[in-house]
Amino acid sequence: MPPALLSLNNAFAAELSFLTPEQAALLVARSFMAARVGQADALLLAFDQDATYNNPNFAWFKARFPRFVYVDRVVVAPAARGRGLARMLYLALFARAAGHDRVVCEINLDPPNPASDAFHAALGFEGVGSAVLPGSGKPGIGKTVRYFSRVLP
Numbered sequence: 001m002p003p004a005l006l007s008l009n010n011a012f013a014a015e016l017s018f019l020t021p022e023q024a025a026l027l028v029a030r031s032f033m034a035a036r037v038g039q040a041d042a043l044l045l046a047f048d049q050d051a052t053y054n055n056p057n058f059a060w061f062k063a064r065f066p067r068f069v070y071v072d073r074v075v076v077a078p079a080a081r082g083r084g085l086a087r088m089l090y091l092a093l094f095a096r097a098a099g100h101d102r103v104v105c106e107i108n109l110d111p112p113n114p115a116s117d118a119f120h121a122a123l124g125f126e127g128v129g130s131a132v133l134p135g136s137g138k139p140g141i142g143k144t145v146r147y148f149s150r151v152l153p
Contacts, residue, residue, distance in 0.1 A: 047072055057072075101151065107148060
């Protein structure tokens with residue numbers, strides 16, 4: 001992952017999770033789709049059900065759905081927002097995911113992410129579950145996520 005994209009990801013680590021350069025390179029290598037717009041205007045990283053990916057959200061979907069593409073992270077730089085870049089990345093993903101049953105993702109409930117809620121609802125995603133994920137190892141610190149799915153035609 002180019003340094004500018006890694007910086008974009010890590011600027012939103014609370015929503016996405018912090019990545020080292022080595023972690024980012026491994027994720028990109030294992031991804032179903034890694035796409036960007038511009039040098040670092042927007043980023044989308046997704047995995048299909050066959051990926052080797054040790055992630056509790058991915059595991060939740062893998063336990064429930066036989067064929068899916070999991071959106072691990074999508075982010076748009078603040079200066080590039082409002083131009084439809086995330087929508088463009090998702091439309092490219094929907095086209096590439098032909099043959100899969102659905103595209104899935106999780107959205108933070110606590111801490112909340114209302115912009116992501118609205119964006120995914122507009123794309124036709126529907127809630128399919130939730131989980132409380134462990135935090136930094138301190139009791140009671142973590143985040144609550146909701147799981148969403150968009151069935152593909």
